Amino acid sequence: MGPIYSLADFLDMLRRRVGLISTVVIAGCFVSVFWALSVPHLYRSSEVIQIEQPKISDDLARSTVEGSAARRLQLIEQQLMARGNLVDLINEFGLYDNLPALLLSEKVDLLRESVSITGVAAVREGFADDGAIAVLTISAEMDSPEKARDVAHALADATRALAASQRQEQTRGTLEFFQNQEAALTAEVAKLEADFAAFRSENDISIEGSLEFRRSELGSLNDALLELDREIISAELGLENLDRSGSIRAATIERQEEELTRLLDSLKTQRQLLQDRRAALSASIETTPEVQRTLADFERRRSQLRDQLDVISARRSEAEVGFTMERAARGERFITLEEAQLADYPVSMSRKSRVIMGAVAFGVIALALAFLLELRRPVLRTARQMQRETGLLPVVSIPETSPAKERKGLARLWQDRREAGRQGRSARLARNPDAR
Numbered sequence: 001m002g003p004i005y006s007l008a009d010f011l012d013m014l015r016r017r018v019g020l021i022s023t024v025v026i027a028g029c030f031v032s033v034f035w036a037l038s039v040p041h042l043y044r045s046s047e048v049i050q051i052e053q054p055k056i057s058d059d060l061a062r063s064t065v066e067g068s069a070a071r072r073l074q075l076i077e078q079q080l081m082a083r084g085n086l087v088d089l090i091n092e093f094g095l096y097d098n099l100p101a102l103l104l105s106e107k108v109d110l111l112r113e114s115v116s117i118t119g120v121a122a123v124r125e126g127f128a129d130d131g132a133i134a135v136l137t138i139s140a141e142m143d144s145p146e147k148a149r150d151v152a153h154a155l156a157d158a159t160r161a162l163a164a165s166q167r168q169e170q171t172r173g174t175l176e177f178f179q180n181q182e183a184a185l186t187a188e189v190a191k192l193e194a195d196f197a198a199f200r201s202e203n204d205i206s207i208e209g210s211l212e213f214r215r216s217e218l219g220s221l222n223d224a225l226l227e228l229d230r231e232i233i234s235a236e237l238g239l240e241n242l243d244r245s246g247s248i249r250a251a252t253i254e255r256q257e258e259e260l261t262r263l264l265d266s267l268k269t270q271r272q273l274l275q276d277r278r279a280a281l282s283a284s285i286e287t288t289p290e291v292q293r294t295l296a297d298f299e300r301r302r303s304q305l306r307d308q309l310d311v312i313s314a315r316r317s318e319a320e321v322g323f324t325m326e327r328a329a330r331g332e333r334f335i336t337l338e339e340a341q342l343a344d345y346p347v348s349m350s351r352k353s354r355v356i357m358g359a360v361a362f363g364v365i366a367l368a369l370a371f372l373l374e375l376r377r378p379v380l381r382t383a384r385q386m387q388r389e390t391g392l393l394p395v396v397s398i399p400e401t402s403p404a405k406e407r408k409g410l411a412r413l414w415q416d417r418r419e420a421g422r423q424g425r426s427a428r429l430a431r432n433p434d435a436r
Contacts, residue, residue, distance in 0.1 A: 089155075149340045175323045193302070
């Protein structure tokens with residue numbers, strides 16, 4: 001502690017530095033009073049919003065709004081604390097008009113510090129935390145209770161509007177996405193069907209599974225050709241075996257020959273047609289593996305598109321249900337549980353406390369200055385300090401004496417009167433010793 005080792009040393013320091021300490025403390029009191037009067041009071045107003053869960057269970061009608069309520073509220077808070085929104089609030093309610101020297105950016109920073117948005121998490125269901133928020137509190141601190149109430153209420157209204165628009169925009173975007181996907185898949189399926197029909201027409205494919213059909217048709221053609229060959233042979237034999245002797249009339253023989261000839265021509269014509277058909281089928285069967293691979297690709301692609309279309313259609317139906325719920329206000333809702341009110345008393349420190357705190361602070365500063373002065377000039381002033389610092393016990397200690405200062409003015413007049421009175425009493429006693 002330097003020259004201060006005991007309470008007596010500390011009290012001795014206070015006695016010697018009483019002028020400095022009192023001057024600093026008195027000046028600090030005036031500064032504290034000025035500080036307390038210059039700092040305005042702050043009033044706080046809060047609005048409490050309850051977050052109500054959807055009225056219809058997700059098992060019956062699932063909402064398409066994904067993500068926890070905590071994340072959505074974080075996004076809303078970021079939008080509320082954006083510079084443009086805060087500037088609008090400052091201009092609307094005339095905030096910080098009593099501080100014209102502040103720049104607009106400084107006013108925005110002050111407003112950000114004066115506003116707080118806190119949420120209370122809902123009770124967990126089981127061990128999983130779904131990020132649900134039960135209550136949202138929006139508070140504002142201003143230099144007047146009216147401004148604090150108006151700012152808190154405006155932020156609460158903006159929060160409710162942003163939450164509703166955010167959910168509706170998300171459900172609308174989800175619905176439009178699935179509608180576009182469904183339309184694109186429907187158009188792709190239609191184009192694939194048209195390409196498939198054109199391919200079947202180009203390759204003369206009448207029915208699906210044409211390879212087996214053509215092979216069976218080729219077998220039928222072979223059987224028909226065999227039967228026609230038999231009939232042709234029978235007709236030719238019949239034509240050769242006509243009795244051209246004179247036992248039968250010539251007209252009858254001629255008529256029978258004409259009939260067999262027409263029958264034979266007809267059978268040969270049919271045989272030629274069947275042979276042409278068999279040749280065409282044989283040629284088509286030779287190209288069938290490539291056609292079958294192409295058909296398989298068509299079928300696989302069509303099956304995939306139809307499966308995707310079924311999934312997209314189901315999700316589009318769910319998106320329509322979610323959009324209808326949000327439009328009818330059946331989803332998550334923000335309900336005002338406690339509206340912002342005028343504050344009854346300020347939340348900032350009272351002026352009396354500020355003055356006391358300032359006076360105590362300056363008292364500590366005064367003691368510190370006095371201690372620093374003692375350290376700056378370490379003088380041995382008592383026999384006890386002499387013995388403690390050097391180990392030598394002084395034989396006698398002579399106190400410091402200073403000549404009496406010559407008094408002036410009223411003090412000197414009062415001193416002269418007191419001296420004249422003492423001299424007069426001494427003269428009377430000298431004349432009359434018995435008066436003692």
